[in-house]
Amino acid sequence: MFSPLLAASLAMEPAEVDDAELTTADEEGAGVYGPFFEGEPASDIEFVTQPRPDQLPRLSVGKGAFCFVEGTYCKASLLLSADIGFGMRAPASDEGPDVPYAQFTFRWGATIRPGMLRGKPWHAWGVGPVASWSRGTGSLTVKGDALDQELDSTDDTTVLRIGLVNQLWLSKRNHAPHLDFTLGAARSDVLTSGVKLWGSHAELAMGFGGWGGLFLSGDFLDRDTRVVMGFRGHGIAAGPIIAMAIAGLAAGGAL
């Protein structure tokens, strides 16, 4: 049963590839290899509304030179998103117990795809500066023993972050998934001291195009660590949600 297939596969052994072919492929921008970087497989079956590969990224100018929503074939993109997250606030052991932590964040920045700026039609790497502002739940410190406890707390925690995001796009498809690694600094209130200090910030995120994604991040300050995971949405999607939420709270008298 397998013999015809074997015969066919043996007969289709690839011929030796000379250097000229490799050079040509690289010049055309196809010199990115790997299991995730393949283009769409050849197929005559597709979604009726699926954008054709030759269509320009939506919400872009200059034929993808700059996109307001990140896309697979964007050379430069705007980052503008909001997210919510939850996690744990872990102070130093003599400062009090670990407590739940939640925050909402506004994030902005820009990315470029250096390989595509050099002329390749697609490249997996993206890089750019990013900044964010968060409002999180407050801090709680407990010092002393059970008979002589010294309690202190804050209502909320404000964090400002700056960093550099490196992106690895995993596919050439529309709304392609990509991994984002962000390293930077965070300035925030430290526990209940009332003092703002600089610490470090790291984040690993997975996005789908520029529309949103999931993230895991941490702010590491002196004796005050916060680890958060959450969901992020582009400003176009998050804006209406924020507007409706504020409208409901304000008109309802909750603010």
Add this chain to the structure above:
Amino acid sequence: MISAALLVALTTAQPAVDAPASEPVIQRPAAKRDAEPPAPADAPAELSEAEPSGPAAAEGPAPAEAAEPTPEPTPEPAPQPEVAVAPASPASQPTDPTETERFTVASGDGGPPYYTDADSQALRERHDIKTQAPDRTDQARWNCLIADPTCGRSFEVNALAAYTLRGRQGDVSGTGENPRWSSGRAQYDFWMNLPVITDIRGRSKFTRMTMGPKGGLIFSDSGSTWGNVGMAFRYWLGRGRWAPTIEFSSALSFKLGERERVDRGLEQPGWKMTRGPVGFTADVGFGLGGFGAIVLGGQYDSPLAREDIPEPFRTSAGGAFFLGFRGNILWGGPAAAAVATHIATQRGVEAP
């Protein structure tokens, strides 16, 4: 070792074929063989020592086929110059459709497809694969910002307005009460729909089921605000714009804030950030298209009552059941209903 085994397998399973190495042969059912056109003069002719080569082999069926009934052959839509002539089977052997007819791998640059268009067309006809226009040619609304079976990956913002029965258990103040009260729920979520099951009709693909991450905000009375991060599923029971759907979503929910009250001894009334452990919320919905769904769900708020948490900062377990309507905000109605529910709940309901 493996190479030797492959060689033995090829030698024993294959008839004696002396085809060119660059054009291996693939077998096809015998029923197709009668309708095949004669091979052109430039086609590979050396196939088998047991059969005559060239046009003589294609002029009529082999003796074995003349003796046994075979299905009605399907005519080939176009000549296949590169199709090789099948070898004749001995009269004493039964004809196995899978071992008597051959396709020829198309020559070219070496990339897919490996067969000619005529081969693909013959395959479609044999298995009744339709090639006509799809069932739907109309476009989805708002560039797929309203979910549609014709969309691949899509994104949407949903708003939920619901009646809610809330409760709280284990009052940490020691009163021993377990209050329950009627309230409302407004929820705004961003869904990312990734197709995981698809249907194919003609040359069009339709989404059967989507699954993807979602997140958003939940509001109830007394300024209660939660975030939620989870997954959303939608199963389409049809391919139309208004096809019925079954939706299921589940998420981890966490307290973001609430309105502080003067009667509880707090200094200033107003909405403030409030910590709380991670809880859980889930719902099931029955809807029409991506426009809206009737939703039934529940939520559980975990207590923060560890022994190392000082008494003033502990919170009790809580929960809610809700029944309402969830729809895409681009439609307008769901957004207005959710905001109205939010406002009415803030003004008309106070948590006991």
